[in-house]
Amino acid sequence: MSEPEPRPEPAPEGSTCAVHEDRPALVTCPRCGNYCCLACWHQAQSRCHACLLRDPQPPVPWADPSKSLAARFVTTLAHAFSPTKSAPTFSHGVWTKGISFALLTALPLALLTGIIPFTHRLRFGPSFIVSTxxxxxxxxxxxxxxxxxxxxxLFVITKLVLLGAPYLSLSKAYGQPNDAHPSRQVLLYRGWLLVLGGQTGAILSLVVWGLPAEPDNTWLLFAEVASLLPLMLLLWSMTATARMSGVGPFAAMAVTLVPFVALFLIEPLLIDIVRPLLPDPELMREAAQRIVNSAPVAV
Incomplete structure (x- = not known):
């Protein structure tokens, strides 16, 4: 059996952080013995930020050459559902390896996500029916x-820029240098969650496509909640990864919330800008009504 991790002890009264000398120390790292401030201490890993970067960490599954391609792909997708546990993998490795994963996940979804809401000649729904x-x-x-x-x-790229640009900038401003660029890695490996969620995401389009002709409020609430779940996972992943960049726990929440607030405020404006290019709602309603009228009546 492996030996248990040594328990951290409080830093001596009046001591300062070994990295940030202007900040009071909170904990003595059990690995190296240095005094740590709140920003340098990682409670989940029970070590300071310097030890976290020094200690060997398992790579992102996609970058692990010992696994098969299918295993690397599936395991990397599964890691999105354990954001805190998988965040340390982004503190090591080469960030550019995530580009190929983004091309295999976010890009195909981005190409498909506009078909249901933005086509003028096809009506999707109700009940997963497609009609011209x-x-x-x-x-x-x-x-x-x-x-x-x-x-x-275009919507996906705009959303990624709105979310990614301030997140990368704030992570760099409030974090510590790291050649692995954790903030870049999380956007590449978790970008597909952004494509799935939100008002223009793939999940909301699919759920609305499957709704009955006259859905009740329960179905509409389900559609809204389903569209928010991927964004909640992405928010959690980005916050945990900001900590891997050396950002403090409270600052990490701000570093992530600011881009998300910007995204939620600007996305409706983007919809208004492109509204002239969107399908005519009246034609869509007429097409749906024809489908309902042509449906066989149960005896």
């Missing part, structure tokens, strides 16, 4: 889908 609006030719239908894909991709 009018009598479009194959060329018109293809161009319409291509435009919807492009609009959806």
């Amino acid at each position: 609006i009018g009598t479009p030719t194959d060329a018109e239908l293809g161009l319409d889908i291509a435009q919807a894909i492009g609009l959806g991709l």
